[in-house]
Amino acid sequence: MLDPEIVEEPVAFLETAWNLVLVLGHTNCGPADLIIACFLWLGSGLMQISFFFILLSDDFLGEPFGNQVEVAKAWRESIAHDFKHMDLGDESLVSRVCRADRTLILSTSQMQMLDQINAFLGLGKEEFEAPYFQPGVLLCMMCILLWCLYLLNEFRLVLFSLEAVSQVPRGPRTQWRRRGGFQTISYGRFGVYCFMRLARFFIAVGLLYAGVQWLAGTISITELILNAVALSAVLQIDEMVFAALMPKKIQICIQDLEAIKVRYSKGRSQTESVILVVAISLLMLWPWTHNVGPLSWDMLEVKRQYCGGTQNFVVAGNQIQGVTVGLVTSEYAQGVNQTSLTRFAVRRHIWEEPLGSSNYIRFTKDRSSFVTARDMDMHQRNTHDSLCMDFDDIFLGNATHELQEFYRPYFYSASFEAGIPEGASCAEMAHLCHSLDSQARLVRHVCPRTCGCHLQHTNPLLKLVGEGCSKACFTEQEYAMRFSACKDVDLEESPHLREAWEGFWDSYKPLMEQRVGMNFSSPSLSFVPDFLTYVKKVGCPGLSVVAIDPVTRSPWCSGSQLYYGPLANWCPQTCGCHTSETLPTWCPRSCEGCKDTANFPTHIRVSDCAQSLQAGLCEAYPLESAVYCAETCNLCSALHNNGTID
Template sequence: MDQFDLPVLQIGTLLCILCILLWSLCVYKEFRRISLALAGAVQIPRGRYTQFREGQFFVISWGRLSLLLFTYFTRIVVASVLLVAGIFWLARTVSTTELMLNAVALNAILDVDEFLFSGLTPMKFQHAIQSLAPMTLTYSKRRSQWESSVQCFMLFVTMWLPYAGLLRPLSVTMLEVKEELCGGNQTFVVSHSAESQITFGLVTASGRGNFEQLTVSEMAVREHKFRSPGETPEAVYISFTSDEDLFGFDIARSMTETAALYPICLETDVLAMGGSLSNDSGIGGGARLLLRQAAAVFGIADADNCTELREYCDDSHGRLLRYACGSTCRCTDPLASPWYRVPHQGCGLPCLALAASEQRGCTDVSPQEAAWAKFWDDYPGVISMHFGTDIQSSAAFPAVNQTIQAMKTFGCSFLRQAPLDFFTTASWCTGNSDLFSPVAQLCPESCGCKSSFDASFCPSACAGNSTGMR
């Protein structure tokens, strides 16, 4: 529980009690006026007929007295109801800025009769009432002290009952609600998968003040919410759709489906200078929007080109970046490291088709090839990110690490001895559609592409070298 909660609540409770005190004094003032008028009326002699001379009552009739008592009783009931209702209203006002305003508003209710009298009664009647002679009341010393003591006691009761019955329970409830909503560890989010019936969690950052710490959606909303269509010719981070059905389809579309959505490689055909569609404003605006969204994933605002984002191409969260910047992220390069060069990880099918069309021959790369060394150096980090746990702490990693070192030493030829990945059970040569492209692009000879060409994973250069079944 926050250490500042109690002082704040104590100040709010004190202000509420003071407002209740002010309201109670106003009502007790009304009670006192009624009691004085009632005492004066009772002390007037009663008779059959009312005798009124020179602005003074000498005798009051029983009928007039009964009507006067009924009027005073009605005023007492109204004042009592207002006292209780006003206390409940003030006690339930949780905003300290509204307490004084509500107290003043309640006081205006007691003055409604005087407002009506001043505004609707003819001036002749008002002057007549004002010219009435005051009634003489006899007050003993004991009666005055007793009356003051009773009033002080009633004020104390009026303060204590609302505090004990309304304010204190409300304060406790507010603290309990705050504890339930805001207490404990809040640096994580949870979502349940109905498909797998598994509950997943994500540890989040505690501070959200800096631009780099905002999520992509937060950045998108912040950039767009105060802009009108006239100010912004195109969306900065939000890809708007035309109708609800398309909106639902766009949300449900997977990265694999997105990578096959358009028959163009965005960077080479649209974003690059001299691309076939670089002058198309409609497609160009959409491509630049995707580039900004890809940069926003890494906390970079207003990215202008793919070159400044090159360092994030091999990041596990760079799916959209690889889709927007297929050339910079080497989706078009047949000699690139196979990690993440698949549609599921963002490489568009047209970009991969460009890589497949490159004629590099049907020979294995040497162990010193940069792509080959990088592929095995990145293995522990990529697989750990894929499974969400550090594989280097598992008991099986020492044996896997021996395979990695052997691959780096002996090159493609070692694929014949270790054709499968231990953790994903995928074949190195045919690749894994979720994680890496076929290693046969680097090692066509060791993967048997010369003896038995398979277009699903072998380089196209090996098509004329096939000699039979493996």
């Protein structure tokens, strides 16, 4: 009689090709069935072994995710901040990738990678710290747990089947008590069966390892469950082969095998339970410490390399100078409700304007002209077909001009930057004349007279050909200064002139900080704020205290080719223009006195003042002659104070 604490569990032989050896030779089937059955058993085993090698192959698993850190680093330090990949809103490529801009056609694989990382770790687009709840990590561990449970069940079945068969008496021949019931099992059959079950055990161990590696390397949260289900199908290959392809007579014989009872005591049950709990705990600890945990840390580092730090800048290499040039780009949040000029122009032309005719786009006739127009800077533009006139009278009034279609996109683009896209008058855009922003160049270009480009005593800040003022305005200014007084401006005589003078010095420091990146708190420039305050107050005499611009290292009198016009226009006496034997090009022509110019123009049909007098040009064009040939043409009376310098 059995101990009440001992129970018997029947261990059934599963419907699998691995049990073929138990009935082989006792199935009363034909040789074809036997050959097919043996091939099916061998094939199912080889299929599972091949899956093991495929799952662990480099082509299938791919390179370790940790390698993506270097890939992200290389991308961030090269393509991500390349100026060529800015969009029409001046947003950098890295900024668009990190905010998951779905209009991207570049670096889409990087954006998909970041999407997967954010979904896996439960991160927002701008988050770089892992939260406590990480859905991908949790799901990955659950799928690994499911796979481990599959394999633990397989291990138990293998061990139980070995224990059950070992209870059958062994002898030289296999004998049946009745159909499906063993009386004895031969030593050879028993040995082969044990070998096959152990082979099945080690195949399961290999699949356990390969499956865990595969699941732990899956970074797509949507593919994890599919991969787990696919792995379970791999484990069931032999059962599916048995059910679908095994000859029927052999199927029936295996199905008729009687279950063999295995005894279970209380102690054995507890020991087995503890072993299983420890086993599943170790099986879960192993992938966490070696795979899933490091994967989540690598994901955080990959995202940090892709999107961490400063995103809003682009660079380009100047190969001639050997330096890297940078540009701070706009943030997406700033541009959400603000359309760039280029995007506005494109949208208008798509829906509202006829092809090739636009208020905001300068269309060219061919590719060569397109490239030229695209790369032309403002200096080139203002030395070619430049006019010194305000164009609001033409585009907003009834006036016409032969070049108005050429100037149309410039005028309306300037209006857009002034906040009035449908067309702003020059008076409405005047507040941008002295702006440091690059968009103000357009305003100075289409409203040069409103901005004072033609005047001698105007704020010289950015009053340059390269900053929008046309060459024609400077030619007009040069003519006018031939008839002005060669003396320093008295700021006390005109509040308007003092305002313009102080406006220049107030803008100097912000200009140099923005354009040059100067730090005026450094010891070498600590005197600048006091100097600016002083020169604003005293006027021209202040230029004698500090004669050289501390930033550009050029004299204040001659001005800067990049940032402001010559202050000699305001202070010719302080600058020594009235005492120079050879008048510098930056001095007012009035300081030349009643002399002929040393730089005779080349655009007229005579080559010097003597020929002008002989040709009768002095009488025909007295004003022009006074500008260039006052002495030869005896036109000193037309000059200020008869050409006498005080």
